[in-house]
Amino acid sequence: MDPTTLKFTPTHEWVHLDGDVATLGISKFAVDQLTDLIVIELPKVGATLTKGKPFGEVESVKAVSDLYAPLGGEVIEINDAVAGDVQILAEDPYTKGWLVKIKVADTTALAGLLDHDAYQAKVADEAH
Amino acid sequence: MSAEVLLKTPLHDWHQAHKGRLVEFGGWSMPVQYSTIVEEHTAVRQRVGLFDISHMGRLKFDGPDALAWLEKVTTNHVARLSPGQIQYSLIVDENGGMLDDILVYNRPDGLAVVCNASNRPKVLAQFEKYRAGFDAHLIDQTFDTAMIAVQGPAGLATAQRHFDATLTDVPYYHCTSGTFLGVPALASRTGYTGEDGFELIVPNDQAEAAWNALLDAGRVFGILPAGLGARDTLRFEAAMPLYGHEMDETVNPYAVGLGWAVKLKKGAFVGREALTRFKANPGKARVGLAFDGKRIPRQGYPVKLDGQVVGVVTSGTFSPTLGQPLAMASVDLAASKSSELVVDVRGQDEPARVVPLPFYKRSSTHG
Incomplete structure (x- = not known):
């Protein structure tokens, strides 16, 4: 997935929308900040995500961090490979390291998210 | 506490210039890591790592x-x-x-x-x-001197390079004065990692020269600068207690297995009467816990036995050396005899085996 085509949350999740199916992940910046990833907990297929609420957690040696849903909807697929080996996420957060796919309830909510440039500007600010 | 009022070590500029990720620790701005905690941890276990510990009093x-x-x-x-x-x-x-x-x-x-x-x-x-x-x-002398820890199997060779006294003759938990790069310095065979190594105290204005000379001397061994993150995982595996985790003002030494550092017979000292009582009844014991899952028990998580809370996790992390989550916990004396306990990891019970401490002990001993 080309990160420049994705939408981002201020909490470092990314979204790729195709019709009413959204693929969710976390950004390279987030992965680089966390370092030393150990385990990720993802929701089950059929679970309902609520925009802005936690849908899972990623744990590093140092700390555990919640994953926040960029959009609401029903989980239709999870990335079992990442659930089994979080290093895939560490190495390739935008393609092999996607986390879940959801059937989006309200696709217009996408407009409230950051585009790549706005997200980059935000993390550049955060790094200082 | 805002960034402006944090104390800075004489190596602060070096940390900033070398991608040290700075965090507040004990009122100081300190590097938590430069690369990754696991890389820095492994460098210390297998080779040598360099820590700025000038924040220590x-x-x-x-x-x-x-x-x-x-x-x-x-x-x-x-x-x-x-x-x-x-x-x-x-x-x-x-x-x-x-x-x-x-x-x-x-x-x-x-x-x-x-x-x-x-x-x-x-x-x-x-x-x-x-x-x-x-x-x-x-x-x-905290603000007049810098303190640098050189830890790992190659710590001795790295520290020796520019030190005029013979460090191999210094036994564990002993120190010697000498000169480092020609300037008066103190070297002690101490550390907080479970590895052999030295801690050097040098004058403030020599801090960066000493740091760079140590990095240079350790390059042949694969030295890495290491931050507080690795310092914590290293001391944790060696089961060295950390103030604010295993210890605070509500904890007595016998409840953490530190009774050996209390000499009740030496004569009067502050706290002696209270400690005499705690020796007879420490109330709690420190135990090591090992987990087969991957979720990490963190400080403050409840420890349970037969559904009852019997204690609390004081430190927990993923052990880079042993490749599994481990924890130290403070539990009731009766529960400390159990071979299995349970930790409530954010609402989900994770079974734990009670294991001996330390989790890690280096194979060769020195001094």
């Missing part, structure tokens, strides 16, 4: 009653120190609660204490409180 004691004053305020027997020897000790309050854990040095230039950065004000206040009757004073 360095107090020098002078005057004819310096020894008696230290005996009064600390729990271990200072008079037993031979020249150059160092002892682990504690400072407790009148109720036997721990104010800090410290090292007491019998340095060539006199007695000295190294204390935790965050507890330095408390330690200074405690010495002041019990100063009456002692012809002695202390000099806080």
Whole structure:
């Protein structure tokens, strides 16, 4: 997935929308900040995500961090490979390291998210 | 605490220039990591790592009653120190609660204490409180000197390169004075990693030169600068207690397995009566816990036995050396005898095996 085509949350999740199916992940910046990833907990297929609420957690040696849903909807697929080996996420957060796919309830909510440039500007600010 | 008021070590500029990720720790701006915690941890276990520990308090004691004053305020027997020897000790309050854990040095230039950065004000206040009757004073050298830890199997060779005294002759928990890069310095065979190594104290204005010389000397071994993140996982595997985790003012030394650092028979000292009672009934015990899953038990998570809360996790992390989540916990004495306990990891019970401490012990010993 080309990160420049994705939408981002201020909490470092990314979204790729195709019709009413959204693929969710976390950004390279987030992965680089966390370092030393150990385990990720993802929701089950059929679970309902609520925009802005936690849908899972990623744990590093140092700390555990919640994953926040960029959009609401029903989980239709999870990335079992990442659930089994979080290093895939560490190495390739935008393609092999996607986390879940959801059937989006309200696709217009996408407009409230950051585009790549706005997200980059935000993390550049955060790094200082 | 805002960034502007944080204390900075003489190596702060170096950390910033070398991608050190700076965090607040004990009132100081300190690097938590430069690369990854696991890489830095592994460098120390297998090769050598370099830590800026200048935030630690360095107090020098002078005057004819310096020894008696230290005996009064600390729990271990200072008079037993031979020249150059160092002892682990504690400072407790009148109720036997721990104010800090410290090292007491019998340095060539006199007695000295190294204390935790965050507890330095408390330690200074405690010495002041019990100063009456002692012809002695202390000099806080924290801001005049830098302290650098060189830890790992190649720590000796790395530290020796520019030090004029022969460091291989310095036994574990002993120190020697000498010159490093031609400037007076102190080297002690101490550390907080479970590996062999040295801690060097140099004048402030020599800090960066010493740091760079050590990095250069260690390059052939694969040295890495290491931050507080790796320092924590390393001390954790070695089951070295950390103030604010295993210890605080509500914890007595016997409840953490630190009774060996209390010498009740040495004579009167602060907290002795309370500690005599705690020796008979410590109330709690420190246990090691091992987990087969991957979720990490963190400080504060409840420890349960048969559905009842019997204690709390004091430190927990993923052990880079052993490749699994591990925890230290403070539990009721009865529960500490159990071979299996359960930790509530954010609402989900994770089974834990009670295992001996330390989790990691280096194979070869020195000194």
